[in-house]
Amino acid sequence: MPNQFEGNFTTTPTKKIAIVVGKFNESVTRNLADGAIRTLKQFGIKDDQIDLVWVPGAFEIAFAAKKLVASGRYAGVMTLGAVIKGETDHYDLICQSTTSAIMNLNAQGTIPVTFGILTTDTIEQAMQRAGLKVGNEGSMTAQSLLEMISLNEQLG
Numbered sequence: 001m002p003n004q005f006e007g008n009f010t011t012t013p014t015k016k017i018a019i020v021v022g023k024f025n026e027s028v029t030r031n032l033a034d035g036a037i038r039t040l041k042q043f044g045i046k047d048d049q050i051d052l053v054w055v056p057g058a059f060e061i062a063f064a065a066k067k068l069v070a071s072g073r074y075a076g077v078m079t080l081g082a083v084i085k086g087e088t089d090h091y092d093l094i095c096q097s098t099t100s101a102i103m104n105l106n107a108q109g110t111i112p113v114t115f116g117i118l119t120t121d122t123i124e125q126a127m128q129r130a131g132l133k134v135g136n137e138g139s140m141t142a143q144s145l146l147e148m149i150s151l152n153e154q155l156g
């Protein structure tokens with residue numbers, strides 16, 4: 001049988017966990033942050049192990065996440081935001097640049113960075129994914145981060 005590795009939720013990280021969240025569409029992103037914090041606590045993470053960092057919008061998330069990763073203080077960083085389509089191609093530019101920047105941080109860094117940025121056509125679609133009938137993307141992003149923190153520890 002080959003060796004297998006998979007993250008779990010039994011070990012609590014020794015370092016802290018950071019949440020970077022965009023204030024733009026705050027009626028949505030606050031629900032994402034609440035869902036993420038609720039999930040972290042369900043898995044035994046204490047308040048003083050969580051740092052919540054608010055930035056103006058999705059475009060600023062990567063900058064804050066980069067600084068948090070570089071600080072060495074965190075076991076992992078999650079990113080939360082809500083980008084909602086408008087009349088111009090601004091939506092496409094924000095989505096593409098933000099996704100690419102966060103992916104690079106995740107792939108090039110030493111700790112996991114998970115992606116919880118909603119990219120929707122309407123505010124209703126975003127609200128549905130921030131705790132209504134489609135679930136809470138913040139909660140799912142938190143769970144993925146805990147799994148990746150555990151896997152990162154296993155892989156050394």
Ligand SMILES: Nc1c(NC[C@H](O)[C@H](O)[C@H](O)CO)[nH]c(=O)[nH]c1=O
Pocket residue numbers: 022023024025056057058059060081082083084085094
């Ligand atoms: N339209 C949305 C934005 N736009 C703002 C940018 O993210 C950025 O804060 C601004 O361009 C200043 O650098 N941000 C979102 O998070 N969601 C949007 O729908």
Ligand SMILES: CC(=O)[C@@H](O)COP(=O)(O)O
Pocket residue numbers: 083084085086087088089090091092094
């Ligand atoms: C995603 C956005 O930046 C969007 O809210 C901007 O709206 P618009 O394209 O109508 O200026």
